[in-house]
Amino acid sequence: MFFNKKAQEEKPEVVILSTDVYACLDNTCNGWMRKDFVSVDLKCPLCGSDTTLEVRDLPEILM
Numbered sequence: 001m002f003f004n005k006k007a008q009e010e011k012p013e014v015v016i017l018s019t020d021v022y023a024c025l026d027n028t029c030n031g032w033m034r035k036d037f038v039s040v041d042l043k044c045p046l047c048g049s050d051t052t053l054e055v056r057d058l059p060e061i062l063m
C-alpha cells in the first residue's frame with residue numbers, strides 16, 4: 001500500500017512554471033532572461049540584440 005513512499009521522499013521537489021522570458025532574436029544566440037530579471041533596456045544579456053517576450057516552462061526559482 002505504501003510501496004511508493006520511499007521513492008517520493010527521495011525525489012527532489014521541482015515545480016515547473018510557465019514563465020515569461022525575453023528571448024534573443026538572433027538565431028545564433030541562445031541568450032534569454034526571465035521577465036523578473038530583465039536588463040533595463042530589454043537587450044540580450046549575451047549579445048545585446050533585441051529580445052522578444054515568450055513563455056517557457058522553467059523550474060521555479062526558490063528565493
Ligand SMILES: [Zn+2]
Pocket residue numbers: 024025026029030031044045046047048049
Ligand atoms: Zn543574444
